[in-house]
Amino acid sequence: MAIDVTVLRVFTDREGRHGNPLGVVDSSAVSPADRQRIATQLGYSETIFVTVPEEGAHTAHARIHTPTTELPFAGHPTVGASWWLKDRGTPIKTLQVPAGVVQVGYTDELTSVSARAEWAPDFSFSELASVDELAAADPDDYTDDVEHYLWTWLDKDAGRIRSRMFAPHLGIREDEATGAAAVRITEHLSSDLTIVQGAGSVIETTWSPDGWVRVAGRVVDDGLRQID
Template structure:
């Protein structure tokens, strides 16, 4: 039986451009032992397997895989899956992932998730002096260890706008177009709300809470379907 994969782009700009590709699969179509193989075959930075909410409930369950491993939490898959559930007529309030219970909200065309900062990987965070230096960074210079490398610089300090890039070759992600977990960590690191421009032009909005929660928000568009035999 063919497996249907909905392909999304998460954290687009206001025009629906850019964004990080994501594969979304109904968990009922896949046995758990096959999840990693499928995520590897698809090759997206993450693929999320979603167990649909029971009738009359507003909670779904999900598992997130990179091309090489399962993650307890990631931002762009949880935002994307929450949007996907709303589009199919089953909006949720919470999404259970291995790390914990993610809070979900919908405001217009923006989908938001709230997560604990400690759920995100402990990124190696490096402030880069200029936008030009950030653009010149070579992902191949960051592939010798098992760290997620998050590089950033200010675009507008007063407005809270930064430019960022993220490299995680050990997860099968040479460079990520838009990293929700990285957005959580940099928001915690700077202890303020942020607008993050990442990759080719993806946009992530965050809200910081002194209680240890970070809200990550963005727009999502659908890019069609893939079918795996």
């Protein structure tokens, strides 16, 4: 029987452009043993499998897979799943993933999650001198088993940066928008940020000295896809 996959784009700009594609699947429709196969077949940087909360509940559970492995936490899937639950009439306050309990918020057109910085991988950060140098970077030069995050300042006073992320060992040659990396770079710089990543996706972050980082963005629904 075909499985319905809602395809979202997470962290779009204000006009609904760009954003990182995400597959969202109702966990009740899929055996846990089939999750990795489905994520691999879909080919998105992440696919999230969500257990829809019962009526009146405000917590959901989810598991996140890249094309090659399961992740304990990731930003764009948790933001996307939280938006998806609200869109279907079941907004939540918390989302339980293997790393811990993610706090969820809805403000105007933004959906946000708050996560601990240590839940995210240890990205290899490279600060580059210019946007031109960043644009010239070739993902094929970053083939080791590390998540590489390249960035440069657009406006330091305003906390605006431009970035790219490569993780071929996870099946992600280049990620369009990386929420977990946004958590880590926000902690690294100890500053609220507006991050423009990939082709033009936008991630808003808020830093807290107690180790929590809020990651917020816009989401667009690109419709249903079915997979066997």
